[in-house]
Amino acid sequence: MKVSIVTVLFAATGIANIIFPFVQPHCNSSSGIGCLRGQHCLSDGTCVSHHITRDATPREDGRCGDDFDGAACDPKGAYGGCCSDHGYCGKTVDHCLVANGCQSGCTNTAVTSPAPQPAPTKASPGNSNSEPVIAQPSSTDAATGPETTDGTCGAANGGATCGDWPQGGCCSMYGFCGKSTAHCGEGCQSGPCARAPISPALKAAPAPKNVKPGSFKVVGQSGVPAMHAALMPNGRAVFLDKVEDYTQVKLSNGRYAYSAEYDPISNTYSALAYRTNAFCSGGSFLPNGTLLDVGGNAPLTWLDDTVGDGFKGIRYLTRSSADASINGDDWSEPGNELDTARWYASCQSMPDGSMFVASGSLNGLDPTVLTNNNPTFEILNAKGVTSGQSITIELLVKAQPYYMYPFVHLLPDGTLFVFASKSSEVFSVAGQKTVKNLPDLPGDYRTYPNTGGLVMLPLTADNNWTPEVVICGGGAYQDITSPSDPSCGRMNPLAPDPEWEMDAMPEDRGMVEGTLLPDGTVLWVNGAQKGAEGFNLATDPALEVLIYDPAAPLGKRWTTGASSTIPRLYHSVALLLLDGTLMIAGSNPDQMPVVAPKFDPQGFHTEFAVEVYTPPYLSGDNAxxxxxxxxxxxxxxxxxxxxxxxGFTAPSDAKAVKVALYHGGFVTHAVHMSQRMAFLGTNGWKAGARQQLITVTGPPNNNVAPPGPYVVYVVVDGVPGVGQFIMVT
Known part of the structure; x- marks a missing residue:
């Protein structure tokens, strides 16, 4: 179904409008609005396929349609007689219905609506071609029904009110009880509603161009859409994607590969195989340097029957700087599973080498329905095997439906900073309880589907490892019309009375991701200035690099860098490489890869180009x-x-040295899981000497640096040398 827009006014005085989609049954020939993907609108208001079918001889690989010389499908062949919108032969409704974009061999030529989804239960898988979409509230009238028994409320839940619900008496616009600004603010249905506007007070603050803005260069192709990424201990990047009907590389069995290993030295890739669908999974590194990837989505057996259900999947990938013979080895999946299904789960490496895994959807269906959600955490041991117990986190309960891909950081006292929606807390994993509730962050939503970006600023020996977190960007609701948020909050979660210090980026931005640099600055890249996460829900791509200097005074921390020419919207990634440059890849805003912009509703397409951004510290004479x-x-x-x-060689006029210990973690959906940096104590610097030998004091404990692979950068006068991998135990 094609959607258009209706404005919903909430029952409050002076409240800003919130916009949600509803069904538009007809199309408009002048605008094309109203047709399904793979169709265009005729003058009589009906929709027909835009595909050109020549019924050419069927291909042996099961591909068909526009992109394959109009090839038809053999109805008696191994694949099926219907050519799908994406050019793949099959016999399911995804292939055969014109409503779903069928190109030829269609069994139903009427333009019909897709079949309704099954009633949500823990066991029912969702539509793994789709993303979780937050349903519009059916009403925002004040609810006057019975008191809730499960924390749900409002028009979508029998008109229930919150009453004395322990977590709070405000019924949010999405039908959950609580007391945060997301519950009691704009759209609040009942209870002690403040109904304050969601929109932030801070607006975008213009910033000057950096003296050395850096530069972009396209260096290669990713092989697969780069939905997830990590820098491995062999210095190569791994890209991980969902099951697709097209990638740039195939496996030895003739199937498309959904993962690739990318060498930034040769700028080439090789195919990697996995056995369970890693669609919107989470990840982090185990103490031995193995990358752990967890969760995912249901199988697409009609597309690839060699890849199974990934909801509870656990995948392992091992690489080593000392053993090149394992380069190119596939993902290992010995059969270990999570305790519960998790789609959109976050991970954090812990001080004892275990893995904290939190949140996720149980089935991929509407997250405004309580039974679809998994607001719990489980612990995997140092070998990546679950403890077998999923434990509720109240913060994730109250953040619903904005509970997926929460922000998580390990703090230097061993507790966790956990953030979802607009709320955060300090959480004790050992005690399984909240240690401290933190103030709500002003502004819009900051986590999926209106993700901003989070970094924990570098910990330093000089300030006794005091942590500060910075969260920037976000958005108001899940629709292409949603404004994005330019505001940022900065806070020390372990302060006696923590408060958010508010700042603003030079521009509005959603899906913006922050990457720590070895000179102590932060790069913010990718994303959009309008829209939200989800397929075809973002526009106005943000092309400019934003540079944040945390040491500068408030109001003077931002400068702007170079601009790319490549939109990096939904499903994009950024990785700091060993040479100190930033690799940027991805952008796949479509259900299945689209290689031509004309077939994407917003005119964007799946991006395989890999870019490298050279930061200011390597620009000009700095190199x-x-x-x-x-x-x-x-x-x-x-x-x-x-x-x-x-030991190292420095310029003869160099003045100072710093040593950065960096862990890049796992990157997806603008969330950099387990990313951290520590500046270590140094002694022995000799001013004016080219040959230097310094003594470095390592991190004091695994709260500061949990075990796993790190990169050591020697930074002289702000310019880093090429990094080297080191293992922290």
Whole structure:
């Protein structure tokens, strides 16, 4: 069904409009609005396929339609006689209905609506071609029904009110009880509603161009859509995607690959296989350097029957800087599973080497329905095996339906900072309880489907490892019309009375992701200035790099960098490489890859180009001022304040040195899971000497640096040398 827009006014005085989609049954020939994907509108208001079918001889690989010389499908063949919108032969409704874009061999030529989804239960898988879509409220009239028994309320839940519900008496616009600004603010249905506008007070604040804005360069192709990414201990990037009907590379069995290993030295990729659908999964690194990927979505057996159900999937990928023979090895899936199904789960590496895995959808259906959601956490041990217990986190309960892909960071006292929707807390995993409730962050929603970006600023020995988190961007609701939020909040969660210090980016931005740099600054890249996460729900791509200097005074922290020419919308990633540049890849806003913009509703397409952004510290003359000949005395470091030495060559006029210990983590949906940086203590710097030998004091404990793979960067006068992987134990 094609959607158009209706404005819903909430029952409050002076409240801003919130816009949600509803069904438009006819199309408009002048605008094309109203037709399904794969169709165009005729002058009489009916929709027909835009595909050109020549009924050419069927291909042996089961591909068909426009992109394959108009090839038809053999109804007696192994695949099926219907050519899908995406050019794949089959016999399901996804292939055969004109309503779903069928190109030829269609069994139903009428333009009909897709079949309704099944009633949601824990066991029922969702439509794994789709994304979780937050349904519009059916009404925002004040609810006057009976008191809730499960924390749901409002028009969609029998008119229930919250009454004395322990978590709060405000019924949110989406039908959940609570007391946060997301519940009691704009759209509140009943209870002690404040009905304050969601829109932030801060507007975008213009910022000057950086003196050295840096530059972009396209260096290669990703092989697969880069939905997920991580930098492996061999210095290569791994890209991970969902099951698709097209990628740039195939496996030895003739199927498309959904994962690829990318070498930033040669800018080439190789195909990797997995066995369960990794669609919108989470991840982090185990203590031995193995990348762990968890959760996912249901199988698409009509498309690829070699890939199974990923809702509880656990995948392992091992690489080593010392053993090149395992480069190119596939994902390992020995059969371990999560305790509960998780689609859109977040991960955080813990001090004892275990893995904290939180949140996720149970079935991929409407997250405004309580039974679809999994607001719990489970612990996987240091080998990536679950404890077998899923435990509720009240913050995720109250954040619904904005509970998926929560922001999580390990704090230096061993507790976790957890953020979802607009709310956050300090959480004790050992105690299984909230240690401290933190103030709500002013502004719009910050997590899926209006994700902003989060970084924990570098921890330093100089300030006794005091943590500060920065959250920027977000949006108001899940629709292409949603404004994005330019505001940022900065806070020390462990302060006695923490408060958000508010700032603003130079522009509105959603799906913006922050990457820590070894000079202590933060790059904010990718995303859109309008819309939300979900297929074809974003427009106005944000092309400019934003540079944040946390050491500068409030109001002077932002400068702007170079601009890319490539939109990086939904499903984009950014990774800091060993050489100190930033790799940027991805953007796949379609249910299945679209290689031509004319077939995308917003004119965007699946992006396979890989770019490298060169930051200011490597621009101009800075590139010649790198420290070189870097030699570490050890590649294994205990987190116990033990020391090691680093020898290197510096410019003769260099003034100072810093050593950054960096863990890039796992990147997806603008969330950088487990990303952290620590500036270590140093001694022995000799001003004016080209040959340097410094003594470095390692992290004091695994709360500051949980075990796993890190990169050590020697930074002289703000310019980093090429990094080297080191294992922290």
């Amino acid at each position: 010649q001022r790198r420290p070189t000949d870097v030699v570490l005395s050890t590649l294994s470091l205990n987190a116990d304040s033990s020391t090691f030495t680093i």
